[in-house]
Amino acid sequence: MARRKNTFWNRNKFKLSGLILILPIYFLYEQLQPPVFPDAWEEKSVGPFEVAIQPLNNDAPYAHHDDWVKDFAAYVNDGEVSNIRQGYVSIGEEPVALEALQKDDVGILHGSELLQHVHAIAPQQYQPEHRVWVTLQTWDGNVHKASWQLPGNWLK
Template sequence: MARRKNTFWNRNKFKFSGLILLLPIYFLYQSLQPPEFPPVWDEKTIGPFKVAIQPLNNEPPYAHHDDWVKDFSAYVNEGEVRDIRQGYVNIGTSAIPLQELEQDDVGILHGSELLQHVHAIAPKTFSAEQRVWVTLQTWDGDVYQGNWELPADWLK
């Protein structure tokens, strides 16, 4: 019969396995604590639609496939989402032309009738003259734009 050596590992490995079984409790607790989102920005009328946007956090933009983006949720409060052919969001001094936006897949509104999500095209840092621009095109080909000022705490 083989004899086990009385090492620290052999004496305590069952205790470590018990600790590993307790780790899911910590991660379950974390997953049940919802994040606090910034408040929804004021509703704006963009053509036949009333749209409100909400940033998902107050962090600066992040790099995503060679672009800088900032995440937003968009709520279409008046008008039908199915009437929107395509929608884009960008942050800058002016709205990016629709022909240029169509060349890439960044900044596209996507989601359901209840909530739209977007990875808005953004610069690496913000300045006071920049705004959040929403560009919507209907199935008739009409293009509408609206914008929001950036919060003061983003302009650091």
């Protein structure tokens, strides 16, 4: 008959299996807690569309591949989303030119008719003169722009 050594590991390894059974309950609880998003910003006219944007958090921009981005939800409250050929969101003193935006997929609005999502092109640090710019192009080639001021708690 084989004798088992009375080591710390042999006396307590069953506790590890109990921990592995309990951990999924913790992670399930975390996933069932809905996130709290900041309020949506005021609705603005962007050409024939009424658009409201909502930041998904109040954190600083994060690095995404070679760019700095900030996540937003965009609601097209008046106007058909299908009438938008392309839409972009950027943060800066001036909106990024449409020709420059078309070269990459960063900053492009995507989603459904109910909600659009965007990884807005952002600087690494915000300045007081920066604004959030929405640029929409319709199928007839017209380009429409609108901007929102950055909230004070985003400026350091």
